[in-house]
Amino acid sequence: MKPKVKNKRGIPLPTHILYSIISLLVQILVFVIALYGLDEHYFWVNLISRILSFATVFYIINKSGKSSYKILWIIFILVAPIFGVVSYALLGGGRVMPHVKKRMYKCQKKYIEKLPDDTEAHESLRYSEGLNSRQADYLTLESGYPLYKNSSSEFLAPGEVFFPRFLEELEKAQKYIFIEFFILAEGKMWSAIYEILERKAREGVEIKVMFDDFGSIKRQSKSFIKRLRRRGIQVAVFNKIRPSIDVFMNNRNHRKIVVIDGKVAVTGGLNIGDEYINEIDRFGYWMDCAVIIKGDAVKSFLAMFCSTWEFTTKRAIDIKSHISEEKVLEKGFMLPYADGPLENKNHAEGIYMQIINSAQRYVYIVTPYLIIDNSMKQALRLAAKSGIDVRIITPHIPDKWYVHPVTQYNYYDLLEAGVRIYEYTPGFIHSKFFVSDDKVATVGTINMDYRSFIMHFECGVWMCDNKTVYDIKEHFNTLLLQCEEMTLRKMKKSTILTRLKRAILHFFAPFM
Secondary structure (H helix, E strand, O other): OOOOEEOOOOOOOOHHHHHHHHHHHHHHHHHHHHHHOOHHHHHHHHHHHHHHHHHHHHHHHHOOOOHHHHHHHHHHHHHOHHHHHHHHHHHHOOOOOHHHHHHHHHHHHHHHOOOOOOHHHHHHHHHHOHHHHHHHHHHHHHHOOOOEOOEEEEEEOOHHHHHHHHHHHHHOOOOEEEEEEOOEOOOHHHHHHHHHHHHHHHOOOEEEEEEEOOOOOOOOOOOHHHHHHHOOOEEEEEOOOOOOOOHHHHOOEOOOEEEEOOOEEEEEOOOEOHHHHOOEEOOEEEEOOEEEEEEOOHHHHHHHHHHHHHHHHOOOOOHHHHOOOOOOOOOOEEEEEEEOOOOOOOHHHHHHHHHHHHOOOEEEEEOOOEOOOHHHHHHHHHHHHOOOEEEEEEEOOOOOOOOHHHHHHOHHHHHHHOOEEEEEOOEEEOOOEEEEOOOEEEEEOOOEOHHHHHHOEEEEEEEEOOHHHHHHHHHHHHHHOOEEEEOHHHHHOOOHHHHHHHHHHHHOHHHO
C-alpha cells in the first residue's frame, strides 16, 4: 500500500508546553547571567567549580554504567566545569530522582506481586529448551515478570496489515480497553479507533487512555483531552512537560500497550499516527510491526499498564477484577517484560545480549537506530567471528538527520567482523525485533540506542518455541528482498566530509 498524502499537519504547540519552553529558556538565561556576574570573585568561583567538577568526575568513574556514556560526560565536565556539572545533575544520570523512583517502583512491585507464580513454566522450559531457558531466567530475575505457557501470539506487519486486526479486537471488548502509547496523534488512524472507543464507552465499557506528553507534542488539537473525557473516556498524560528544570523530564514513556478484557494484549513498534499505517508520507514507506497476544501472558501487560496508570493518576486499579482466566492452549512460552530508569539493570539491553551470546546458528535483527556501545558491538562481532550468521536491517531513509550517520559509523567495525548489514530502501523501518535459531524472538518498543537502554520506559515480549518465531523469521527474509546490502567497499567510498560527520556525531552518541 502506497502512502496516501504528504504530512501537512500544522497543530500549534500546546500552551503548557510553549510556556514550559519559554520558562526553561529564562531559567537558563538567568543562570548564565549569574555566572558572568561573578567575575569579580573569579578565583573562588574557579576553585569551587574545579572542586565540584573533579568530585563529579570521581563519582562518574566509580558509578556503574556504560564507559562510552561516562567518558563523554567526563570530557564535557572538564572542558566546561560549571555548566557540565549542572547539565550532568539534570540529564546525565539517566535515572529518575529518588522520590519519583520510590513511588514508581512501589506501583510496579504492587502489581507484579499479584501475578501468578512462574516456577512450573520455568521448569518446563528448562526441560525442553535448556540453553534458551537461561534467557527466561534472566528476564524474570531482572524484570520481575513471570514466564507463561498457555499463550498465543500473532505477528503482524506492516501497520496497514495490523490495523484492521486491531480494530477487530477492539470491537470484541465487553468489559474494558486500556491504551498506552508514546505517541497518540489525531488523524485517520485515531478517528477509526475513537469511533469504537466512543461507542464502547456508551455501552458501559471501561476505557482508559494514556500517552506521553512529549511524544504527542503537536499531534493533538487543543480540545482533544476534554472531548475524550466528555465521552466518558478516562485520560492520563504521562510526565507532563512543566516550566522547570526537572531531571524526570528526560525520562519518557516509550511503551506501546493495549489490553482488552484481560484476554488480549498488543505491543510492538507502532504508535497511533497516520504514518504508522502509511496514510501519510513520512520518510518514504513506513515499515513497522506489532504482536497480538492472547492467554495468560496478557496478565503481565495488564500489570504494566496498571502500575503506570497509578503512578500517573495516583488512582489504583483492582487488577484481580480485570484479570481473565480464559486459557489458550498453544505450544511455546512467552515472557512479557518492562524496563525503565528505576534501576541500573538495563534488562531490555540484557536480553538482546543474551540472545546474541546464546545463538548457535543465526541472529537476525531489525532496528531503526544502531547506536550501540562497545560491549554490544563486541558481542555482535564475536558472534559473527564464531560463525554465527548475524544480519541487521536498518533504515535507508532516516527519520533524524543526526542519528543515521551514527548508525552508519557503527557499520565499519561490524562489517569487518563479518556481520551483514542491510538498509531498507523503500523508506523508514521502525520495527524493533530479534529472532534467533528458529527458537527465540523478542518484539517490542526497545531501540538499540542509549535512550531506550538507559532513559526511557520500555516494554517487549520474549517468545520461545512457538509459531510466531517462524513468522518473524519469514518476515525478516521478506524484508531482505527490499534492502540494499552494505559492504566495506561501499562505506569506504563515502566522502571525507561524510566520514568526518559520522565520526563527530558518533562522539555525541550517548546523548541520542
